Amino acid sequence: MKAPSFLSVLVLLLVGVAHALSSSGSRLLVVTDDPTQKGKYSKFWADLEGRGFSITFESPKSDPALTQHGELNYDHLLILPTKLKALGPALTPQLILDFMKKEGNVLLALSSGTTTPTTLTSLLLELDIHLPLERDGLVVDHFNFDAQSAADKHDVLLLPRPGPLRQGAKNYFGGDGLLAVPRAIGQTLGNASPLLAPILPAPPTAYSYNPSEESEALEDPFATGKQLSLATAFQSRNSARFSVLGSAEMLEDAWFGATVKLGDAGKTKTANQEFAKALTGWTFKELGVLKVGHLQHFLRKGSDSLSANGTEVADSELNPKIYRIKNEATYTIELSEYSVDHWIPFVPATSDSVQLEFSMLSPYHRLSLAPVRSTSNSTIYATSFILPDQHGIFNFRVNYKRPFLNNVDEKNTVTVRHFAHDEWPRSFAISGAWVWIVGIWATVVGWLGFCGLWLWSAPRDEKRIVKKRN
Amino acid sequence: MAGSLAGFLVLVLAVSICEAASILQPISDSHRSAALELFAPTDGSFGSLEETYEALRTFEILGIKKKPDITTGSCQSVSETLGLSSSTTEDLFNALKVNSILTCNVDEEIFQGVASRLKAVVNDASSLLDFYYSIGSLVLIKDQTSKVDALLGDADGIFRSIKALSQSDGRWRYSSNNPESSTYAAGLALEALAGVVSLASSDLDQSLIVTLKNDIVKLFDSIENYDDGSFYFDEKLVDAREHQGPLSTTSSVVQGLTAFASVTSGSINLPGDKILGLAKFFLGIGIPGNPKDFFNQVNSLAILESNRVSVPLILSLPATVLSWTKKDQLKVKVNTVLGSSAPPLTVKLVRAFISGSKDSSVIKGLKLKFDPENAVHFLDVLPKSVDVGSYQFVFEIVLDDSVDKKVYATGGQTQVPIFVTGVVKIDNVEIAIVDSDLGSIEAQKKLDLAGENSVSLSANHLQKLRLSFQLTTPLGSIFKPHQAFLKLRHETKVEHIFVVGNSGKQFEIILDFLGLVEKFFYLSGRYDIQFTVGDAVMENSFLQDVGYVELDLPEAPEKAPRPPLQPVDPYSRYGPKAEITHIFRAPEKRPPKELSLAFLGLTLLPFIGFLIGLLRIGVNLKSFPTSALPATFAVLFHLGIAAVLLLYVLFWLKLDLFTTLKALGFLGVFLMFVGHRILSHLASTSSKLKSA
Structure with missing residues (x-):
């Protein structure tokens, strides 16, 4: 009996060491259909690996199984934009939700350049996160754009790192520096769900439109200003985490520490790398x-x-x-x-x-x-x-x-x-009862005294009484 | 439909492939700084010799002078590797490659020994990699020292045995017992064959070279392309074990092709646009994040720059956004992929049209002037027909010298999106409250958007709000901005956004409050007005708080929708809640102590009166028995009664009923006994007294 228990303790210890870096495991599955994509994010992977994640790359075409025999095959899932229309039978919205029910964490990166697969839009709908109907809206802001790389289309938004969601909320994503958000899909969040929180709200002047519409002037914006969220957090009741990042390009090497220029201000380096760290850290349960x-x-x-x-x-x-x-x-x-x-x-x-x-x-x-x-x-x-x-x-x-x-x-x-x-207070502790107590005892004592005296008291003038009788 | 689809494609490409092909920039300083970051030696070395070579070669190509000094350490490991008899051909190959850059002091004898070993390997080799490494090494030895004989005797035979591994589609197998063919292997094979050609001691059979050239053409049939005109090779069979990405595969083919082209005479019949497409593919990657990819990219581009098939020329624009107000010149640069200058040529602006409208050309057939100082082709002033907006410019490179046409690949016409920005004038901004029925204007205000505005208006639900303005470009035509929003924000932070539409000449929005009451949730009160106009080509996009309108809306009916929770509110659901402390039931009221004491005194009064009365009537204990026995019984009787009383006190304070009854039982019997004795004694004394 002793040997197996010792072994299991050893195994537990080893598992503990292997998972030492995230609070909920280090196996990360990255779903991408294009191997060239992998190279674009090399700094991002290096960051994750440096933090102890073991990354597995799979194409949705190879039907990666998220669970096996009811156990998770991976602790975390990262889905990069794919050109596929759907993610296949192994990554249906239901399976991804089941993965979350088993406390798997999901980071979903979208890109305005690639049409979001139907799988992901319906998954997001389940969570009350809404994407533009055409599934490839583009967020632009004519006031906060990068004059360096997007002077033409104004589709690289520059915004400061987000402040706390509200007074009294912890802020894991804040800090100094500007974030460059290139070609993002904005999300709108359902008002009813308390599980949702925007990580990176769009600036008030931003709006999302369908770039495939050729009209010169915007007729029907999908959403504008603060209604739009560029990155959204969802935490389910079992604390499984799900975040949507509207711009996968943010994580690319090219935007990690790229120099950008906001308006007439000087050039600054982006803080995308730190933000990516915070975002993955939060999603993969290293923070909060x-x-x-x-x-x-x-x-x-x-x-x-x-x-x-x-x-x-x-x-x-x-x-x-x-x-x-x-x-x-x-x-x-x-x-x-x-x-x-x-x-x-x-x-x-x-x-x-x-x-x-x-x-x-x-x-x-x-x-x-x-x-x-x-x-x-x-x-x-x-x-x-x-x-x-x-x-x-x-x-x-x-x-x-x-x-x-x-x-x-x-x-x-x-x-x-x-x-x-x-456990109630005794009667003598209550002053109002003293009257009654004293009354009783006075009667008792009086009666007994009277009895005693009646027994032993001799008439004061015995002879006189006797004489009177006689 | 087709137009919008094409436009959509253009946009998708522009977005996905790191800007469309036409805006590719040749290798520049950003690559150089990235190279220094990527190839940073740890502890004075780069790890393996292969990595050392990649670093050194990259620095050499990019012309980086301030490279880390690793010569001594690397040379040492080169000589060690070459000297060891146990080194594999791959090690030797890498060591020789490093040596080709560093030119370390290596003894002729060592080269001699290595060369003879390699020749033995070549003659016995059966797998492609063996051929590749050993022949590659021999070529390097031949280049590095003239004294060692590295030439191959049986070049024809070796050529044939490598060629035997080729497949009909131009790809190669790694070895004869491995049926899988690979494009990556094809690149290695071509390089090895090029080596054989250069090492041949006698002329090779020309028919072999001709068939090989056909193989290359076949291999190029399997080339894949992106829609932006970049070409690349990819492995068809994705073998998880030895999978090479498109970058390394394409790089391998490019190396093989150019090596082979440089050792054979005569041209290989490949279209120039494919070579240009390959260059575009490498440039399109941007700056790779890992050293291997970086090396593959830079090395391939360097090879393409000096290849004998055709040298790609890249047309790039320093800026695709031209400001009308700053009178920016249209500038075009033509460079080779590594950024060095191109042969004399003319850049023609074939035509230019407004994005989205294919037919109407704004400019046709203009020649750009050349500024030799900055090596820039430029257009002095933009033609009068180019207004603020987005355009597609189509350029064509025409080489001045007809000899160059065979050497360089220009890729025909290049389409570049150009954005012309400018300050848009805004006029006639009017905001007015209009009566619904009569159409009469109640209150009208003119706004000057250059300065501060604070309009205060008031309206009820039977009126309308009208906002109108005009936008004109610097050339005086009407401008339609992409973003023209009117935002009304109620005091409760409920926001409503309206898109301002345009009716030909001017922009106008009419808010009919009667139709909007439901949308406004029947919220009367002050609405702040904010006005936003923005466009990508507008240099003066603006956002202004105009003022407010005081709305008087009817009372909400029962079933009216309630205003939604504002985005800020839902997140307060998860916050600290108000503290609650339990309110205890108030204890029952008790009389003050003084009152109790007063009544206690009153209760004691009869007792005291009784005692005084007793004293007054002169009670005594004179009839207490005097003889011993009855006195004892009397004392015991009284003690018993005292004990019962004490028992009652104890019962009151702590004892339970059962203990009390038990004790009382004993005491009762005792009392009965002594009581009887004493009473009988009393009775007898009183009868004695009577009888007496």
Whole structure:
């Protein structure tokens, strides 16, 4: 029994080493139908390989199997633009979605030059991402274009690296420098889906049109300005990631550090390489991955500090199954974030906080957790609170869902019982009862005293009474 | 239909193949800096000798002076490789190639030894690679030293045995027992055969060379092409193990072809446009990111530049965007692929037409002037007929010297898209509120788009908003921009974008608010107006906040659609939520302590009164028994009662009912006993008293 377990530990260790670089595996499948394409992206591949990915190139014609016997053959999938009309039976939208259901990550690069295969448009529709109807819209901007390479068509957009999606959201794609986005397909995102977030919104003056229309003036733009997203992130409920990049050319060697010129400003180098790193890093789960370590709740006694290391709270008292109403409980959760190749303490963006809900159907308490301690690769968040005066089955729930971070939803179910009969305050503790208590005892004592006296009291004037009788 | 399809194709090409063929640039400084980046030695060497050769050769072709100094280290490994008897032919070949550039000090004897070894290999060789490496090495030895005899005795025989591996379609097999034929191998074979020809001690059988030339023509039948006129070779059979990409395959064929052409007399009958197409293919790649591809590209281009079949000339334009305001000149450069100057020639502008309209030519038959100083062909001023817009210019290269026509491939006519940009004048910008029924103008404002504008208008749903403007090009004709948007943004950030259409002379948009109320979600209030005009050929594309219009729309009916969530809103769904703290039920109200104490005092009053009363009536304990036995029983009786009371207190404080009853049982029996005794004692004393 011992030898196999040792072996399996060894195997696990080896697997761990092999997957050390992305938090979810390093096998990357690149689907491209044109081998010459491969050479155009050599810096991009070198970057990925340098980060520990093992890349397999397959043509959609060779029907690469994403899964085998229900197990993933690859952890990540990258689809480059192809000239094919569809991607064949091995890469149907359903299969790609199944791949994501098994937590496979997908990066989809589109290009305005090549018509997007129907497979991909219907896959995107499933995710509520919409492409222009003609499947090859082109995004142009007559205000933010590269005067160096696209002075003629204005189809190489130059824009600063994106800021945070909103206040209090982590920004993994920001930084200095300009991004050159050549010949992009813009996407519009469905409003209803909370799983979608634009990574790179188009500038307000940009618009998308169908370049095959010959008319001089634009008649019906597909979308304009901020409606357009040049790169989009989708994170499913199981935290599988899917991103769409409207311009595959962005990843080409030619645009990594190419010099561009925006308007009358001087020439600058593009930051495409850094952006590509952030985009693949996010999509392939090197960034924005959260992990929950120890999760503890316990009855707080006295005014001891919020500690979760178990030194002040005995193990047997951790995570009890039952609490009483109005108990004071302490909840701690350990959160780590993956950063490229290791776990670091997780710190939420400013004006954001990790929240704990104590809920039965609806939350009775929703409290922000405060960081109390941090180790070399995790932060410990804690809070103490008084359980509500409602008995029932409650959950300690940390439901932390933020754009670009994987979903954390931790639920610990506990029973909250009522006061036991002997846990109520005694009558003598209540001043209003003193009257009654004293009344009773006065009666008791008085009665007993009277009895005693009645037994033993001799008449004061016995002789006189006797005389009177006589 | 056909026109739009053609236009579409042009666009697709322009987009996909790194700009269409016509805008290809010859090798330039960007290649040189890329080369220094790609071929950076680690620890003073490039790894293998093959990589060293590729680096050195690339630097040599590109004329890079500031190359890293690796001569000593490389020469050492060259002499080592040549000296070792265990080196394979491939190693020897690579070492000799490096030596051909570095010219290290290698002993004649070593060359002699190597040459004899190689000759033995050649005579016994059966596979194509053996032939290729050994013959290639012998050619290199022959070039590097004149003292060593590298010539082959039985050249005819060797030629035949290599030729035996060829296939009917012009491709080659790697060896006789490998049935798969390959285009890459064809290139190697041609180079090896060229080597045999140059090493032949006596003249070869001419018929062999003629058949080989036919093979080459056949091989070129299998050439593939992109729609932009670039040609390339690719392996038909994709063997995963030894697959060569189109770049290395084409490079191999080009090397073989040119090597063979340089050693044979007479011309090989190949069309010049295919050679030009090959050059376009190599240039079309741009700057490859890995050293191998880079070397293949640069080396092939260098070979094409000096080949004997035909030298491709590349027509390039420093700028395809000409500014009308800056009076840019149309400039055309003609160079060889490596960027060196071309023979005397004239560039003709055959015709020019507006993109998308095939028929109407704007310019016909113009000769460009030549500026020998900058080696640029140019057109002084653009003809008056060329206005702002996008055009297709068709150029033709005409060589001045008729002898050159055989040497150079010019590729006939080249079509280049040219964009003429300029400042477009915007006039008569008017914004007005018009009454629907009468068509009378309620409020009209003229806008001056050069300065700041802040128009404030107000309208209700029965009125219309009209915006009109005129755009004219520098030549005075009407200009139609690609982008003409009117944006209305409500205070709640709901945006509506309208495309401004044109009606012949002027642009006009009429917003009939009656028809738009539903689209506006019945949102009354202030709408900011933003006006955008943009086009690729417009130098003054502008975006301006014009002002606002105060809309008074009717109340929304019950079923009206609600304004959609704005793109910003959905992302706030995943944010921190408001904190909740449970509100506890308020504890029941209790009387203040003072009140309790007051009533406690009141409760105690009767007790105290009772005690005082007792004292007043003069109670005493005089009839307590004096004799020992009854006194003991009396004491025990009272102690028992005290014990019962204490038990009650304990029951109140901590004991449960069962323990209490048990104890009470014992105490009760005890009390019964002592109580009976004491009561009987009392009874007897009282009867004694009565009787007495």
